[in-house]
Amino acid sequence: xxxxxxxxxxxxxxxxxxxxxxxxxxxxxxxxxxxxxxxxxxxxxxxxxxxxxxxxxxxxxxxxxxxxxxxxxxxxxxxxxxxxxxxxxxxxxxxxxxxxxxxxxxxxxxxxxxxxxxxxxxxxxxxxxxxxxxxxxxxxxxxxxxxxxxxxxxxxxxxxxxxxxxxxxxxxxxxxxxxxxxxxxxxxxxxxxxxxxxxxxxxxxxxxxxxxxxxxxxxxxxxxxxxxxxxx
Numbered sequence: 001x002x003x004x005x006x007x008x009x010x011x012x013x014x015x016x017x018x019x020x021x022x023x024x025x026x027x028x029x030x031x032x033x034x035x036x037x038x039x040x041x042x043x044x045x046x047x048x049x050x051x052x053x054x055x056x057x058x059x060x061x062x063x064x065x066x067x068x069x070x071x072x073x074x075x076x077x078x079x080x081x082x083x084x085x086x087x088x089x090x091x092x093x094x095x096x097x098x099x100x101x102x103x104x105x106x107x108x109x110x111x112x113x114x115x116x117x118x119x120x121x122x123x124x125x126x127x128x129x130x131x132x133x134x135x136x137x138x139x140x141x142x143x144x145x146x147x148x149x150x151x152x153x154x155x156x157x158x159x160x161x162x163x164x165x166x167x168x169x170x171x172x173x174x175x176x177x178x179x180x181x182x183x184x185x186x187x188x189x190x191x192x193x194x195x196x197x198x199x200x201x202x203x204x205x206x207x208x209x210x211x212x213x214x215x216x217x218x219x220x221x222x223x224x225x226x227x228x229x230x231x232x
Contacts, residue, residue, distance in 0.1 A: 028073035
């Protein structure tokens with residue numbers, strides 16, 4: 001039997017909500033009721049509270065005093081601000097990395113992008129999306145600036161919700177995820193140890209990602225909490 005409490009139970013709740021967000025099964029503003037999550041996932045209320053606290057720290061969930069938790073709903077202004085902050089920070093990250101990158105780090109990045117590409121090619125969208133998001137965090141880790149890395153962690157955690165937060169529309173799963181091609185171009189610029197080219201490519205890449213958020217599609221039906229967590 002799966003444990004009802006402790007770290008494993010907490011991780012089960014955290015990953016169930018995270019996967020539902022990545023798969024666009026939980027829309028911004030969806031209320032997360034402790035009792036419902038406890039019953040659906042077979043965990044204690046304490047495990048649910050701990051997981052929601054972690055999700056709140058990651059900016060995926062808004063914890064409202066006396067009102068419970070809801071999936072975060074970034075505004076259009078916040079979306080713009082997040083991408084502006086990412087352009088500034090990630091430009092600094094790749095600029096420094098282009099000057100200091102080692103052969104071992106280059107091999108790690110190339111291997112990572114190859115795995116990302118394979119995930120998309122075999123139709124494993126969830127893994128591909130996770131790797132696409134993870135690529136940007138990996139860049140900041142390899143750059144070795146702990147302060148920039150902490151900022152990046154918060155900004156990257158917020159990004160999956162931005163595709164769902166457009167008023168009056170719900171973005172398709174093909175939108176606002178990086179894919180591997182532009183990531184490969186960034187790695188190529190780093191391999192050339194060209195800071196200017198690396199900054200130009202990361203800036204263009206984030207600009208393309210941001211533009212995708214403004215492509216509106218027909219709203220999809222809102223899933224209930226039980227439907228959203230059906231594969232948890």
